[in-house]
Amino acid sequence: MKQDKIRLTVNGSSHDLSIGVNLGEIAPSETLVHTLRETLGLTGAKESCDHGACGCCTVIMDGQAVPSCMVLTVECHGKEITTIEGLQDPETEALDPLQQSFIDNMAFQCGYCTPGIIMTSKALLEKNPRPDEEEIKEALAGNFCRCISQYQVIEAVKQAAKNGR
Amino acid sequence: MANAYRYLGKNLPRKDATDIVTGRATFLDDFKPAGMLYGKALRSPHPHALITHIDVSEARQLPNVHAVLTHKDVPPEWLTGLPNHRAVLDRKVRHVGDGVALVAAKTPEIALKALRLIKVEYEVLQPVFDVDEAVKPGAPQLYEQFPGNEFTPGCPVFSPEPFNHVKRGNIEEGFKEADFVVEGTYGYEKFPCPLPPESPAIIARWDTPTDVTIWATTQSPTMLKLIMETKMGDTNIRCISFNVGGSYGNKQTVPMPVFYAAALAKAANRPVKFSLSKAEQLLTYDLRLSNRVHAKIGVRKDGSVSAVQGEWLVDTGVSSDLGQGQIAVGLGEAQVMMAKCKNWDLEGRLIATNRSASGICRGFGGQELKSALIPLWGQAMKKGHLDPVECFKKNFVQPGDGYFWRDGKWWVCREVDYVKTMEETAKKFGWREKWKGWNTPTSVNGTKAVGVGVGVHGNADAGEDESEAYVRLDPFGNAILQCCVAESGMGQRNSLCKMVAEIVQVPLESVRITPSDTLVNPFDFGLAGSRGSRAIGSACTRAASDAIRQLLERAAPVLKVTPEELATKDGMIFVKNNPEITIPWIAVMGPMNTITGMGHYEADYSMPNFMIFFVEVEVDLETGQVEILNIAEGTDVGRIIDPLNLKMQFHGAFGSAGVDSAIYEESILDTETGRIMTGNMIDYKWRPFTDFPPFDTVVLESEFDTHVFKAIGVGEITGAPAPGAILMAISNAVGVDIMDYPATPAVILKTLGKS
Numbered sequence: 001m002k003q004d005k006i007r008l009t010v011n012g013s014s015h016d017l018s019i020g021v022n023l024g025e026i027a028p029s030e031t032l033v034h035t036l037r038e039t040l041g042l043t044g045a046k047e048s049c050d051h052g053a054c055g056c057c058t059v060i061m062d063g064q065a066v067p068s069c070m071v072l073t074v075e076c077h078g079k080e081i082t083t084i085e086g087l088q089d090p091e092t093e094a095l096d097p098l099q100q101s102f103i104d105n106m107a108f109q110c111g112y113c114t115p116g117i118i119m120t121s122k123a124l125l126e127k128n129p130r131p132d133e134e135e136i137k138e139a140l141a142g143n144f145c146r147c148i149s150q151y152q153v154i155e156a157v158k159q160a161a162k163n164g165r
Numbered sequence: 166m167a168n169a170y171r172y173l174g175k176n177l178p179r180k181d182a183t184d185i186v187t188g189r190a191t192f193l194d195d196f197k198p199a200g201m202l203y204g205k206a207l208r209s210p211h212p213h214a215l216i217t218h219i220d221v222s223e224a225r226q227l228p229n230v231h232a233v234l235t236h237k238d239v240p241p242e243w244l245t246g247l248p249n250h251r252a253v254l255d256r257k258v259r260h261v262g263d264g265v266a267l268v269a270a271k272t273p274e275i276a277l278k279a280l281r282l283i284k285v286e287y288e289v290l291q292p293v294f295d296v297d298e299a300v301k302p303g304a305p306q307l308y309e310q311f312p313g314n315e316f317t318p319g320c321p322v323f324s325p326e327p328f329n330h331v332k333r334g335n336i337e338e339g340f341k342e343a344d345f346v347v348e349g350t351y352g353y354e355k356f357p358c359p360l361p362p363e364s365p366a367i368i369a370r371w372d373t374p375t376d377v378t379i380w381a382t383t384q385s386p387t388m389l390k391l392i393m394e395t396k397m398g399d400t401n402i403r404c405i406s407f408n409v410g411g412s413y414g415n416k417q418t419v420p421m422p423v424f425y426a427a428a429l430a431k432a433a434n435r436p437v438k439f440s441l442s443k444a445e446q447l448l449t450y451d452l453r454l455s456n457r458v459h460a461k462i463g464v465r466k467d468g469s470v471s472a473v474q475g476e477w478l479v480d481t482g483v484s485s486d487l488g489q490g491q492i493a494v495g496l497g498e499a500q501v502m503m504a505k506c507k508n509w510d511l512e513g514r515l516i517a518t519n520r521s522a523s524g525i526c527r528g529f530g531g532q533e534l535k536s537a538l539i540p541l542w543g544q545a546m547k548k549g550h551l552d553p554v555e556c557f558k559k560n561f562v563q564p565g566d567g568y569f570w571r572d573g574k575w576w577v578c579r580e581v582d583y584v585k586t587m588e589e590t591a592k593k594f595g596w597r598e599k600w601k602g603w604n605t606p607t608s609v610n611g612t613k614a615v616g617v618g619v620g621v622h623g624n625a626d627a628g629e630d631e632s633e634a635y636v637r638l639d640p641f642g643n644a645i646l647q648c649c650v651a652e653s654g655m656g657q658r659n660s661l662c663k664m665v666a667e668i669v670q671v672p673l674e675s676v677r678i679t680p681s682d683t684l685v686n687p688f689d690f691g692l693a694g695s696r697g698s699r700a701i702g703s704a705c706t707r708a709a710s711d712a713i714r715q716l717l718e719r720a721a722p723v724l725k726v727t728p729e730e731l732a733t734k735d736g737m738i739f740v741k742n743n744p745e746i747t748i749p750w751i752a753v754m755g756p757m758n759t760i761t762g763m764g765h766y767e768a769d770y771s772m773p774n775f776m777i778f779f780v781e782v783e784v785d786l787e788t789g790q791v792e793i794l795n796i797a798e799g800t801d802v803g804r805i806i807d808p809l810n811l812k813m814q815f816h817g818a819f820g821s822a823g824v825d826s827a828i829y830e831e832s833i834l835d836t837e838t839g840r841i842m843t844g845n846m847i848d849y850k851w852r853p854f855t856d857f858p859p860f861d862t863v864v865l866e867s868e869f870d871t872h873v874f875k876a877i878g879v880g881e882i883t884g885a886p887a888p889g890a891i892l893m894a895i896s897n898a899v900g901v902d903i904m905d906y907p908a909t910p911a912v913i914l915k916t917l918g919k920s
Contacts, residue, residue, distance in 0.1 A: 043195040044188020046410070048362045049443040053846035056362055084188035099186040103178050106809040109817075110654030111185035112192060112362045112410030140854040144846065146362055146411045147654040148816040150857050152809070 006077035010040060011086030019074055026073050033057040033068035036083060044084035044115040048144075055143035058116035059083045065123035067116075067142070084115035087122065098122055098160040107156035109147030117143045121157045129164055131157070172663040172673055173874060176809045179659040180673070181408070181652065190408045193366050193382050194440065201368065202231050204429045204439035205276035207266040207283050208449065209258035212292035212519040212839025213305060216256050216285060221266060223282040229271035230279045232432035239428050242398040245420040246484045248317050249396060250308055253424045258287075259307050259483040260521050261839045262449035264421070269429040269437045292519035294836045296457055296478040299516050307483065307517040316481070316515040320490035320571070322392070328493045328573040330512040331473075331500060339472025339508025343463025345548040350459050353536035353888065353906050354480070355831035356452040357821035358849060359526045361653075363410020365419050365450055366440035369426035377427055378403045383419055384412040384653035385691020390683045392418045397427065405682045409653035413822055414527040414693065414881065415451060416653070420486055422450075444844045451524025452832055453821060454491060455480040458537040460511070464545040468556040470506040473499070477513040477534060484522040488515045491530030493571035494626060494694075498531030499538060500569065501623045501773045504562035504578070520834055521841065527822050529694065531624060532885035536826075539620055539889030540904055547603035553893070554596055557621045558587050562773055570625050570770040580869050581877075583623070583775040583801060590799025590863040591619075594779035604900050612787045615794065616898025618780050620886030623773040626694030627878050628871075632704035632766040633687035636665055636712045637759050640751035642736020644669045644712070646678040648705055649686035650697070655880055656810040657697040661705045663806060664874060668709035670734045687763075695774055698806060698878035699871045703766040706873050712762025719760075720753045772869060774879045776800050778818070778886040784898040786917070789910030791828050791895060792858075798883065799863030803876045814880040815862045819852055823884020827891035829907050 006026070008015050017039070018025045026035060031050075036042045036059070045068055048056035052070040059068045060082040087096040098121060101107070108114040117140060124131055124139040131139070136157045145153070184190040221233045239253035254264050266283050270276035291305040298304055299314040307314055319327030340346055368380040379402050383389045386404035394402050409416060426439035441450055460475025477495070481488040492513035499511065513534075546556050562568065563584070567577045591597070599607045599617045607615045634648040646665050652658045662676040669676065679685055689701060717728040720738045724731065724746060732741050739747040754760060781794040798815050805811055821830045829850045833842045843849040868875040888906060895903045895913065905912045914920040 037195075042188075043191075046192070046363070047194065048364070048410075049846045051443070051845055051847070054362060084186075088187060095183070095186065102186045103182040106176065106179065106182075106813070108182075108185050109656070109810075109813055110361075110363075110411045110652075111181075111190050111408060114185055115188045118186060134855075137855045137857075143854060144362060144851065145854075146360055146413070146820055146851075147813065148819050149813060150854050151816055151860065152813060154854075 003077065006074060008076050008079060008081060010042065010081045011083060012090065015040065028074050030073045031069050032071040032073050032076055035073040036068060042083050042085050046112055046115065055116045055120060056113050058119045058143070060119055060123045063123065063126060065120040084119060097163055098125065101156040101160035101163070105152050105156035105159060107149055107152040109149050113143060113145045117145065117153055125161060125164065130161055133158065170667055172667050174805045174808065177673065179656050180662060181659065192363055192408050192410050193368065193380055196380065196407060198368065198370055198436045201436040201438055202269040202271060202433055203273040203276050204267060204269045204425055204437045205273065205280055206264050206425060207280045209261060209263040209265050211258060211287055211289050212261050213290040214258050214287040215290065216258065216265065217288050218286040219266065220284040224268060224279040227275065227279045227282060229275050230268060231435060232269040232429050233279065234267040234428060234432055238432065240398060243396060243424060245396040245424060247320060247487055247489055250310065251484045253428045260519050262521055263483065264425070267425055267429055269433045292839050294518050294520060294834060296480040296516045296518065299518050307519065311517060314517045316485050316488065316517060318489055320487060320493055323490050323493055323571045324573040326573050327489070328569065328571060329489065331496050331509040331569055334508035336472055336474050336508050336510045340463045342465060342471040344466045345545045346461065346463045347541060347544040347548065348461040349541055349544065350457060351537040351541045351904060352457040353533050354455040354457060355906055356455040356523055357826045357830040358447050358452050358832055359413040359415035359821050361411030361413060361415060364441040364443060364446040365416050365422050366438065367419060367422040367426040368436055368438045369430040370436035371430055375399050376401045376403070378405065379423060379427070380405050381419055382406065382409050382416050384409050384651045385417050385693060386651060386681050386683050387649045387689050388691040388693065389418045393420065393423050403684045405680065406651040409651055412653040414525050414529065417525045417691065417693065418486065443846060447849055448841050448844045449521050451486060451522055451526065452482065453526050453528065454488065454523040454530065454533045456533045456537060458534065458541070460538065460541055462542050462545050464549060466549060468551045468559040470503040470560055472508040473503060473506055474510040477511065479513055479515050480518050481515055482518055482520045482522040485515055486522065486524040488523065490571060495530030495534035497568055497570045498622065498624055499534055501562045501625060502535065502621060503560050504566040504568060505560050519839055527881050528885050531622065532823065535622065536888040536906065540892055543893055550602065552600060553619050554587060554591050557777070558584050561621060562623065572770065576625065576770045578773065579771045581772050581775070586775060586799050586801045586863065586865050587777050589865065590777050590779060590797055593861055593863050594797035596779060599781060604896060604902065606898050606900060612785055613783050614786055614898040615781060615783050616894045616896070618890040618893030618897060620778045620890035621776065622882045622885035623775040624694060624882050625770040625773040627696060627774040628699050628769040628772055629694045629696045630690035630700060630768050632689045632701045634704040634708040634764045635687060635761050636708040637761045638712050638716060638750065639759050640754040640756055642671055642750055643675045643677070644671060644709070646676060646705060647686050648678065648701065649681055649683055649689040650701060651681040651692065653692065655692065655697065655814065656807060657692060660806045660810065661701060664702055664706050665709045668706055669713060671736060695878035695881040698876045700766045702874065702876060703872040704764040707764030708762045710762065711764060712760050715760045715762060716750065716753060720748065723748065723753060772871065772877060774877050774882060776879060776882050776886050778890045780887070780890050780894050782891065782894040782898055784895055784913065786899065789913035791908060795859040797861040797863065800879050801865035801867050802879055803869035803871055804866050804874055805864060806874065806876055811864065812862055815883045816860060818884035818887050823887035824891065825852055827888040827906055827908060829909055831907050
C-alpha cells in the first residue's frame with residue numbers, strides 16, 4: 001500500500017511526517033539519523049561511519065538498540081523511538097541513573113560516541129537488568145570508542161545495573 | 166602525605182559531563198551558520214596522472230549549485246604542506262582520492278549530483294609506492310621542485326636551520342667500543358589511520374575579503390591559525406572549535422578540508438561546510454607516517470649503546486604537513502632513549518610516494534622511528550643475552566645527559582630520572598618471573614605459547630612551545646580563564662579549571678573557561694606533545710597567581726596590612742593570622758571592575774616525559790592468532806591532576822596509537838591500482854569492546870620542578886612504546902623473530918614456515 005505520511009513517536013512525542021522529494025518532506029532514501037538530526041533537531045545521535053559499524057548513531061526503537069544510519073525513516077511508521085535526549089525525566093530533568101553512572105565513573109573522553117554507547121547500554125539494561133561483564137561487552141561490541149573509555153564504560157554499566165537492583 | 170589540595174589529584178565530574186551524557190554537547194556537525202552550503206570533492210581514480218581536460222559546464226548549470234572549482238579556479242597563492250607545495254587543486258593528481266574538482270551546493274545531495282556531471286580526461290602516469298624505489302634514479306617524480314621525491318629538510322616553526330641529522334662523536338670509534346654490532350633494515354610501514362570517530366570537517370565563512378572564520382574540528386585552534394595563515398596569502402583566520410570528537414593528534418591544522426571549505430566559501434560568497442565521509446577520512450585524510458630504517462647499532466657488554474648509524478627513510482605519501490618536524494622530534498626521542506650513546510650518525514629523509522598523505526598524529530615521528538629501531542636494538546641485546554629492561558635502565562636519559570632536540574639545540578636533561586618507574590612497573594608486571602630470555606617463551610601449553618616484551622618512550626615536547634593565559638576575577642568570587650584550549654577528550658579544559666580553582670581558592674563551579682576561539686583568547690600553541698599539563702598549566706597557574714597578587718595588593722590598604730599577610734578563599738579576603746578580619750572581593754574591586762592576571766610559558770626541552778610498556782601475549786601456534794593477556798604500563802607524572810583522566814590516557818594506547826598497529830591495524834594499499842582497500846570500518850580492523858585485556862598502571866609522583874603543581878603531561882606517548890614491545894613478546898612466545906607490523910596470523914604463520 002502506498003503511504004504518503006508516517007508517524008514517529010520520539011521521546012514520547014509523536015511527529016507526522018510527509019514522504020516525498022520536495023522541500024520539508026522525508027525522502028524514501030532518508031535514514032533515521034538524518035531525520036532525527038536535521039528535521040527534529042535531536043543532534044545527540046551522531047552520524048559517524050554511516051554504515052552501521054560504529055554505533056555512534058544508536059537509538060532505541062521498540063526496545064531494540066539500532067544504528068539509526070541503517071534504518072530508513074519511511075520504515076519507522078508507528079515505531080517508538082528513544083534518543084539520548086529522551087533519557088532524562090521530562091518533568092524533573094533528573095538524569096537517568098545510567099547517565100549519572102557515566103558521570104560518576106567518568107565513562108567518556110571526547111564524548112562523541114557516548115550517546116550511542118549509553119543508548120546501547122540502556123537497551124541492554126531494559127532487557128537484562130542484571131547483565132554480567134561478558135554480557136555488557138557483548139552488547140557493546142558494535143560501539144566504537146577510539147579514545148578508549150571502554151574500561152570505564154564497563155564499570156559505569158555494571159554500577160548502574162547494581163544500583164538498579 | 167595526605168593530599169592537601171581541594172581539587173588536584175581528585176576525581177571530580179568534568180564540568181562538561183552533563184552535556185556529554187545528555188547529548189547536549191555541541192560538535193561541529195551540530196552547528197550551522199545561516200546560509201551554509203555543503204562542499205563535496207571529485208577525487209582522482211588514478212594514483213598519478215595529469216588532467217588533460219576537465220569540463221564543469223553542466224555541473225555549474227545545475228540549480229542550487231553555488232560554486233564549482235577546478236585547478237584553474239583556485240587561489241594560486243594558496244599552497245599548503247612543508248615547504249609549501251600542495252595547491253587547493255592541481256592539474257596533476259598524485260594519489261587515488263586526490264582532489265580534482267570542488268562543488269558547493271544547497272544540499273549534500275545536489276553537490277554529489279553536480280560532481281557526477283563533471284567530465285575529466287587524464288593522462289595516466291607511472292606511480293611509485295615504495296620509499297627505496299622512490300629515491301632511485303629514474304623513479305616517477307611527484308613534484309618538479311623535489312627531485313628524487315625528497316622533500317626539502319627543515320621545519321621552520323621548530324628551528325631556523327633544518328634538523329634532520331644527528332651527527333656527533335666518532336662513529337667508527339663507537340663501533341670499535343661495541344661488543345655486539347647488528348645491522349639491518351626494519352620498518353613500521355603500514356600507515357594505520359588514527360580514525361577519530363568524528364571525521365575531519367571545516368565550516369568556512371568569509372567576513373571580509375581577507376578575514377575568514379574557520380569553525381574546525383581541531384584540537385588546537387591557534388596552531389591551525391598560525392600555520393594555515395602562512396599558506397593562504399593575505400588571510401586572517403579566526404578559528405573556533407567546539408567539542409571535538411576525538412583527534413589523537415590527527416585533527417590539528419586539518420589542511421585540505423580548510424582549503425576546500427575556504428576556497429568554496431570564497432567562490433560562493435556563502436559559508437561552506439566541507440565534511441569528510443568516513444571513506445574519505447580513511448582513504449584521503451592524514452595517516453600515520455610510514456617508515457623504514459637501514460641502520461647499525463653497537464652495544465657494549467654492560468648494555469650501554471656505543472654507536473648508532475643509519476638512514477631513516479620516512480614515507481609521508483603525497484604530501485608533508487609537518488613531516489620534517491616529525492623527523493626532528495623522532496631523532497630527539499631516539500637520543501633520549503639511548504642517551505648514554507656518544508656516537509651518532511643517523512639521518513632522516515622525507516620521501517614522497519603516490520598514496521594519501523601522512524600527517525600529524527600521536528607519536529609524531531618518534532613512535533615510528535623507535536618501532537623500527539627497538540627491534541634492531543633488540544637483536545644486539547639478544548647477541549649479548551642482555552635483559553631489555555636492564556638495557557633501557559642503562560640507556561634512558563637521566564639528569565646531566567644531553568641531546569639535540571627538534572630546535573636543533575643541545576639540551577641537558579634535568580630533574581627527571583625514570584629508573585625507579587621502570588623498576589616498579591617491572592615488579593608490578595612480574596617481569597623477573599616472566600622473562601626467560603630472547604626467543605624463549607614464558608610458557609607453552611599445547612599449541613598456545615606465551616611470551617613477554619617491553620618498550621620505552623620519552624618525549625621532551627612535554628615542555629614544548631609557547632602558551633599565554635589570562636585569568637579574570639570578577640567582584641562576585643568568580644574566575645574566568647581565558648585560554649585557547651579545545652576539548653577533544655583529554656579533559657584538559659576541566660583540568661586547567663581545577664588548577665585555577667586551586668590557586669584562586671574558589672569552588673570549581675566558579676571557574677569558567679572561554680570558548681576555544683582564537684579571537685577572544687591569547688596565544689596558545691595547542692594540545693600537542695603532552696604539553697597541556699606543563700606548558701598550558703604553567704601559563705594558567707601563573708595568570709591565576711598574578712590575578713590574586715593584584716587582588717591582595719589592592720586589599721592590603723583597605724585592611725591596613727601588607728599583601729603578604731593576606732589570603733583569599735571562596736571570594737573572601739582575610740588576614741592569615743586573624744581570619745576574623747575578612748572582606749569580600751567586591752569590597753576591593755567595586756561592582757563594575759574586574760582584575761586580570763596574565764601568565765606566559767616559554768618552551769623548555771630539558772625534561773622529557775616517560776612511559777614503559779610491558780605486555781604478555783599468547784600466540785596460537787596453529788592459527789597464528791595473537792591475544793594480549795595483560796599489560797602493565799608505568800610513568801612518573803610529577804603530580805597527578807586528574808587520576809581517572811590520566812588512567813584513560815594509558816588506555817588510549819590501543820588502536821593505531823600503538824598496540825593494535827602491532828597486531829592488526831593497517832591501511833592496506835593495493836599497489837596494482839594504488840587504492841587503499843581499507844576504506845570502511847568493517848575492512849579497517851579495530852578492537853571491539855569484547856577484547857580489552859587487564860591493564861595495570863603504575864604512576865609515580867616525584868614532584869618535578871615544572872610549575873607550582875609540579876606536574877608533567879604524558880598523554881601522547883602511552884601507545885608509543887607498545888609496538889616494539891608486542892613484536893618482542895610475540896617473538897619470545899614463538900621462539901623466532903617476528904619483525905613485520907602488524908604481526909597478523911599470516912605474518913606469523915609465514916615466519917614459522919606454516920603457510
